[in-house]
Amino acid sequence: MSLAPGDALTSHNFGLQIDGVMVEYLAEVSGLTLEQDVITYQQNSAQGRPEVNLLPGVQKNGQCTVVRGMTQSPAFTTWINDSINGQMGSARKNASIIMMDYQNNPVKRYNMRNAWCSKIDASTLKAGEASALTETVTIVFEELVIE
Numbered sequence: 209m210s211l212a213p214g215d216a217l218t219s220h221n222f223g224l225q226i227d228g229v230m231v232e233y234l235a236e237v238s239g240l241t242l243e244q245d246v247i248t249y250q251q252n253s254a255q256g257r258p259e260v261n262l263l264p265g266v267q268k269n270g271q272c273t274v275v276r277g278m279t280q281s282p283a284f285t286t287w288i289n290d291s292i293n294g295q296m297g298s299a300r301k302n303a304s305i306i307m308m309d310y311q312n313n314p315v316k317r318y319n320m321r322n323a324w325c326s327k328i329d330a331s332t333l334k335a336g337e338a339s340a341l342t343e344t345v346t347i348v349f350e351e352l353v354i355e
Contacts, residue, residue: 224306231281231284232276234305241352244266270348271347273347288345303320320352324349326348328346
């Protein structure tokens, strides 16, 4: 069942694509923000009254946090290791968070240019626990484009 006009996406079907290849379906994404500077410009009108104009400035870089099940995804693990080891020539990738409809068709994309991993946090290991292991990864990027 695909989306009808006016339907909203649900928050349960999304994944991470790196350089055009889907590498992970994720458990959680947070902090995905697009922000730009605001320039305040003051001048006088032709009638001599002060005017304040707000203009768009430079887009800011950003970061987001993704949570994934601890798997043996070689592409994602290599990307994390390249980033943490400072191999920026291979670590900077174009990545996308992709939202999908009920039939797994891509519906919306958050494209991150020159993205790399700045932090990884493994879930707590506890004897006798039966929960899934996860990794929380912080991804930084230079530009975010929404499609």
